[in-house]
Amino acid sequence: ILHVGMISHLGAMIPVAAGCAFAFRQSGSDRVAINFIGDGATSTGDFHEGLNMAAVWKLPLILVIENNRYAFSTPARLQYAAERLADRGPGYGIPAETVDGNDPDAMAEALGRAVDRARAGEGPTIIEAMLGRMRGHSEGDDSLKVVPPEELAAYVDADPVPAYGERLEEDGVLDPETRTRLEARIAQIVEAAITRAIDAPPPPVEVAFRPAFAPVPEGAPAAPAIVRPGRSSAETTYADAINQALLEEMERDESVVLMGQDIGVFEGAFRTNRGLHSRWPRRVLDTPIAESGTIGIAVGAALLGWRPVVEMQFGDFVSCGFNQLVNVAAKLYYRWEVPCPIVIRLPSGGGVGAGPFHSQNPEGWFAHTAGIKVVCPATVSDAMGLLKAAIRDPNPVMVFEHKYLYRRIKSVLPDGEVLARIGEARVMRPGRHLTLVGYGASTWICMEAAGELAKQGVEAEVVDLRTLVPYDEETVLASVKKTGRALIVHEAQLTLGFGAEVAARLADAAFPWLDAPIRRVAWPDRPVPYAKNLEKALLPDKDKV
CATH class of the missing domain: 3.40.50.920 (Rossmann fold)
Known part of the structure; x- marks a missing residue:
C-alpha cells in the first residue's frame, strides 16, 4: 500500500489521487487509487475537476465519500440539493452507488466491484458510504451540538465497531469470550499508542529549518542528453527553443508527460508543442478547462515517478490552480521529504494588446511561496536551457515565458546540449x-x-x-x-x-x-x-x- 498524506483542503486530494491513478495507468500497472473524503469536500471545485478528468481519461480511481450528513456543522440539506451524492455519478458518466457505511461486508463488496471496474479499464467509481456523526469536527470544537440528541443516539446505536461484533456473535463467527478478549487487547493497544504520543519528546528545533527544496542531483543526468544534429545551423526563435527543449527532454526521459489545454492536435495556443502529440499521443495530453484539476493530477503523477509539464494556456489562468501549487505541491518536500518534479509553463506578460486577463505577470505570487522555484528566461538559449533544467529538477518549477519574446527575438543556439543552471544570474x-x-x-x-x-x-x-x-x-x-x-x-x-x-x-x-x-x-x-x-x-x- 502506498499512502499519500492528507491535504487539509480535502477536495484538493481528489485531483492528486487521480494523478496517482494516472501514474498507475501510464505505467501499465493494475494498481488502483482510493481516495477517502467527506460529504463537505464534494462541494469544492476540485471535486468536479478531478473527478471529471478521471472520468474522461478512465483512470483507475475509487472515490469513497464518507457521508456523515454534516460538513463541520453544516447539514447536508444546506450543502447539496440532490437526494444522494451518488446521483452525481451519471453526470460524469461513471458508476456510483450509495452503501451503508456502517456495514463492513457491504463496503467490501462495493469496493470489490469498483476495483474490478478500475482494473478492467472502465474508469472511476463513486461509493457514497452513509454514516452517522458521532464526534465533533475536531476534539473540543463543540460542533457536535448541531446534531439533534435523538439523531445522535441513532448514530451511536449503529456504531459499526460494536454493531459488527454483535452481528458476528449472532452468526456464530465470534464467541463472547473471544470478543471480550479482543476488545480488551484493542483498548490496550490504543492506550499504549496514546501514551507513547503524549510522552514523546518534541521534534528537534533543527527540523523547522530543514530544506523546502529537494536536492538537485549532481553529476551526470539520469538519462543521456539528446542533441539533434544540425540544430544550430540557423537562428532559432524563443518559441522554437521551447519546442526544441520539450522535444529533447521527451526523447531523453520517458517519464516526461505534457498536459494542457489544446496542446495535442492543435499544438498549443502559441504552437510551442509543435510535432509532439503526433509522435507521443499517450504522453501529450489535452485536458479540459481545469487548471486546478490538471495541476493536482500532475502532482499525484510526480509523486509516483513521472515528470509532468503542465502548460497554462495563458499565465493569468494559473490563479484557478493556485491552491494546488501553493498549498499542495510547494509543501510536499518540507512535509514528507518526497520530491515533486512538476513544471508549470506560463505564457505571461503584456505588450501585445491582450487585455487584463491575458497579460499579467504573476511571478511574484509564487516567489513568495517556499518550495516553488521561479524561472524567467530572457534569451533564446535560456528559454531552452532553463526549461530543460526545470524538467530535470526534482522540485515544482514555474517557468514564466514572456510571450512578447516568443517570435521577436532570435539567436543561433550553441553546439552541444543547451542546459542552464537554475539559480544563477x-x-x-x-x-x-x-x-x-x-x-x-x-x-x-x-x-x-x-x-x-x-x-x-x-x-x-x-x-x-x-x-x-x-x-x-x-x-x-x-x-x-x-x-x-x-x-x-x-x-x-x-x-x-x-x-x-x-x-x-x-x-x-x-x-x-x-x-x-x-x-x-x-x-x-x-x-x-x-x-x-x-x-x-x-x-x-x-x-x-
Whole structure:
C-alpha cells in the first residue's frame, strides 16, 4: 500500500489521487487509487475537476465519500440539493452507488466491484458510504451540538465497531469470550499508542529549518542528453527553443508527460508543442478547462515517478490552480521529504494588446511561496536551457515565458546540449556607473536603456536575474558594490513586485556601497487595459528607465 498524506483542503486530494491513478495507468500497472473524503469536500471545485478528468481519461480511481450528513456543522440539506451524492455519478458518466457505511461486508463488496471496474479499464467509481456523526469536527470544537440528541443516539446505536461484533456473535463467527478478549487487547493497544504520543519528546528545533527544496542531483543526468544534429545551423526563435527543449527532454526521459489545454492536435495556443502529440499521443495530453484539476493530477503523477509539464494556456489562468501549487505541491518536500518534479509553463506578460486577463505577470505570487522555484528566461538559449533544467529538477518549477519574446527575438543556439543552471544570474552587459536589474522581457528594456545611456557617457551594467527563486544575491550584490547605484526593472506591478525584494536585499547588504537610493521602474498598480495605447502608457520602457 502506498499512502499519500492528507491535504487539509480535502477536495484538493481528489485531483492528486487521480494523478496517482494516472501514474498507475501510464505505467501499465493494475494498481488502483482510493481516495477517502467527506460529504463537505464534494462541494469544492476540485471535486468536479478531478473527478471529471478521471472520468474522461478512465483512470483507475475509487472515490469513497464518507457521508456523515454534516460538513463541520453544516447539514447536508444546506450543502447539496440532490437526494444522494451518488446521483452525481451519471453526470460524469461513471458508476456510483450509495452503501451503508456502517456495514463492513457491504463496503467490501462495493469496493470489490469498483476495483474490478478500475482494473478492467472502465474508469472511476463513486461509493457514497452513509454514516452517522458521532464526534465533533475536531476534539473540543463543540460542533457536535448541531446534531439533534435523538439523531445522535441513532448514530451511536449503529456504531459499526460494536454493531459488527454483535452481528458476528449472532452468526456464530465470534464467541463472547473471544470478543471480550479482543476488545480488551484493542483498548490496550490504543492506550499504549496514546501514551507513547503524549510522552514523546518534541521534534528537534533543527527540523523547522530543514530544506523546502529537494536536492538537485549532481553529476551526470539520469538519462543521456539528446542533441539533434544540425540544430544550430540557423537562428532559432524563443518559441522554437521551447519546442526544441520539450522535444529533447521527451526523447531523453520517458517519464516526461505534457498536459494542457489544446496542446495535442492543435499544438498549443502559441504552437510551442509543435510535432509532439503526433509522435507521443499517450504522453501529450489535452485536458479540459481545469487548471486546478490538471495541476493536482500532475502532482499525484510526480509523486509516483513521472515528470509532468503542465502548460497554462495563458499565465493569468494559473490563479484557478493556485491552491494546488501553493498549498499542495510547494509543501510536499518540507512535509514528507518526497520530491515533486512538476513544471508549470506560463505564457505571461503584456505588450501585445491582450487585455487584463491575458497579460499579467504573476511571478511574484509564487516567489513568495517556499518550495516553488521561479524561472524567467530572457534569451533564446535560456528559454531552452532553463526549461530543460526545470524538467530535470526534482522540485515544482514555474517557468514564466514572456510571450512578447516568443517570435521577436532570435539567436543561433550553441553546439552541444543547451542546459542552464537554475539559480544563477548573468551579467548581460558590463558597466561601472549604474546597475540595471531585469528579468524576462525587462532584461531587453534594460539593454536598450543601457545602449542609450552609453551615448551619454554612462556605462550601465545589466544583470539578468534569469531565476527569481533561488535568487542569485551574490551576482547582483557584486555588481552594485562595483557601480554604487541600482535600478530594478520589471513588468509586474510595482507594489510588492519582485523588485521590492531585490531592493530590500540590496538595502541590507549593499548599503555601505550605495551612492544613491535604489530605484524601481515597474507597472503601475492597475489592471492591464486592452487598448494598445493605454497599455503602452503603463508598460516600462527605455525612456522610463
